[in-house]
Amino acid sequence: MAAALLLLAGCGTNQAGTDQASTNQASTAPAEKKTIALFLPESKTTRYEALDRPLFEAKVKQLCADCEILYSNGDQDAAKQQQQVEAALTQGADVLVLDAVDANAVAPLVNQAKQKKIPVIAYDRLIAGIDYAYYVSFNNVRVGEMQGQALLDALDARGTTAKGEIVMIHGSPTDPSSADYKKGAKNILDGKVKVGREFDTPDWSPDKAQQQMEQAITALGRDKIVGVLSANDGMAGGAIAAMKRAGYKDMPPITGQDAELAAVQRIVSGEQYMTIYLDIRAEAEKSAELAVALTKGAGPAAPVTVGNGTAQIPSFLLDPIAVTADKIKDTIVKDGFYTADQICTAEIKPACVKNGIQ
Structure with a gap:
């Protein structure tokens, strides 16, 4: 009986140690990296590659060093941009920041994102026909x-x-x-x-x-x-x-x-x-701030809303x-x-x- 009690005590101690080790391992496991996908519409206008992209990427990295950025330029080709967005969704993007080649035709893409519970920010161009998280542009x-x-x-x-x-x-x-x-x-x-x-x-x-x-x-x-x-x-x-x-x-x-x-x-x-x-810096950085906030399940209130024919979109409109x-x-x-x-x-x-x- 004494031997049996000792064996049971030993088993209990080992189980407790195992449980504690599991708890410690869970608490120290690295957080899952978040992915933000940025889509710009073309490169004939020099601002996109020279300013919008690097400013956006730099601000994201400042706010979220571990965030991964997926970047695509649509080269003024709506079909190409559709493929780029669908690829980002397949790769598990957590937020989409979309400057649409054809802003009247991307509602199905936004709907795909919504079905996956992935928030969308319309960048620079208002997307029509569907509700989404934010619109950031100028007046x-x-x-x-x-x-x-x-x-x-x-x-x-x-x-x-x-x-x-x-x-x-x-x-x-x-x-x-x-x-x-x-x-x-x-x-x-x-x-x-x-x-x-x-x-x-x-x-x-x-x-x-x-x-x-x-x-x-x-x-x-x-x-x-x-x-x-x-x-x-x-x-x-x-x-x-x-x-x-x-x-x-x-x-x-x-x-x-x-x-x-x-x-x-x-x-x-x-x-x-x-x-x-x-002030493209302000536009790119505000969009980056919102994107990072959305990866954390948060999002600040917008000062205005803009109607897109279907919904009132929370919007940040900067002054020209x-x-x-x-x-x-x-x-x-x-x-x-x-x-x-x-x-x-x-x-x-x-x-x-x-x-x-x-």
């Missing part, structure tokens, strides 16, 4: 209003508002932001200027914008065009190339958006009138800033978006000095 109608007002002010200053016609070069018809920019510009310009030619530009392509501008010059005549409303800087560059080819010496006022380095340099030199400076040559130093340079040395090449250094940039 796009306000962007168009700023472009329209800047162009109108420049025409009035030159005394050319009623002396000719403007050309309007809008963005991609598959990007709902483009419709917002157009709406904002027309809020300002309708009834105040004559529109000679107006285009929607597939893929936001600078090459297509150049072709459109060439068509407008042929149809209207070089001397009749007094201004160009371009929805972004890349297309403004295409329009300017067409005008140079047509023999323009002094450019009429031309708008833009994104504060691309080449555009900022054109503004300094006088080829382009203005751009809309979007209109920038002409005299404002570059106090906005783009001050924020460190570009340095004065990056902007002021030898060719335009005198213009930089004139505008107080150097």
